[in-house]
Amino acid sequence: EAGVAQSPRYKIIEKRQSVAFWCNPISGHATLYWYQQILGQGPKLLIQFQNNGVVDDSQLPKDRFSAERLKGVDSTLKIQPAKLEDSAVYLCASSSKGASGTSYEQYFGPGTRLTVT
Amino acid sequence: AQTVTQSQPEMSVQEAETVTLSCTYDTSESDYYLFWYKQPPSRQMILVIRQEAYKQQNATENRFSVNFQKAAKSFSLKISDSQLGDAAMYFCAYRSAMAGGGADGLTFGKGTHLIIQP
Numbered sequence: 001e002a003g004v005a006q007s008p009r010y011k012i013i014e015k016r017q018s019v020a021f022w023c024n025p026i027s028g029h030a031t032l033y034w035y036q037q038i039l040g041q042g043p044k045l046l047i048q049f050q051n052n053g054v055v056d057d058s059q060l061p062k063d064r065f066s067a068e069r070l071k072g073v074d075s076t077l078k079i080q081p082a083k084l085e086d087s088a089v090y091l092c093a094s095s096s097k098g099a100s101g102t103s104y105e106q107y108f109g110p111g112t113r114l115t116v117t
Numbered sequence: 118a119q120t121v122t123q124s125q126p127e128m129s130v131q132e133a134e135t136v137t138l139s140c141t142y143d144t145s146e147s148d149y150y151l152f153w154y155k156q157p158p159s160r161q162m163i164l165v166i167r168q169e170a171y172k173q174q175n176a177t178e179n180r181f182s183v184n185f186q187k188a189a190k191s192f193s194l195k196i197s198d199s200q201l202g203d204a205a206m207y208f209c210a211y212r213s214a215m216a217g218g219g220a221d222g223l224t225f226g227k228g229t230h231l232i233i234q235p
Contacts, residue, residue: 033222035223041228042121091160106223108162
């Protein structure tokens with residue numbers, strides 16, 4: 001079974017530029033999560049999708065961050081314009097849900113390391 | 118909102134010895150899940166062990182076991198017979214089982230860097 005795929009693995013941009021990250025979840029996983037992991041901290045949830053709908057985006061800085069999952073499969077996270085404090089690893093995870101609605105384990109991708117200079 | 122606290126930024130243990138990583142959490146919910154994740158330098162988060170809050174029995178996975186104290190809101194990880202491959206960042210995480218609308222993102226602690234001395 002293929003794992004969660006993310007690209008690019010690394011990205012360096014200047015502040016005020018735009019950047020996009022891509023995630024392809026494990027086949028059949030309806031739930032997709034984006035996390036931000038700043039150096040020295042644990043990951044923080046940015047947004048959760050269930051199929052192509054947003055379940056939770058309460059911690060997403062909506063003035064500069066956006067995310068979509070148009071066909072309920074792969075997803076894109078965009079930052080526009082980037083700030084220095086956006087330097088972090090962006091992790092994508094996916095999970096399936098049982099018939100009762102209980103989520104199973106979240107499987108993580110390798111992450112994208114973003115450096116904003 | 119839930120919070121997860123890991124008070125040990127770094128721990129060191131001799132190979133083949135046992136080490137315990139600490140985690141405390143704060144929540145007003147009665148139903149939730151707790152996890153320990155391992156993150157090696159490759160950055161890939163790997164699930165080590167999970168505990169359902171409604172289960173009194175502590176979870177075990179081979180050399181990994183937890184001490185879950187629900188009343189004290191404590192969830193420590195014990196690694197027995199430590200191996201060089203266990204060296205990594207370890208994160209404690211909380212997930213609600215009661216959130217409305219299916220919101221079940223993880224809340225992580227800051228992590229503990231585990232060093233294995235050969």
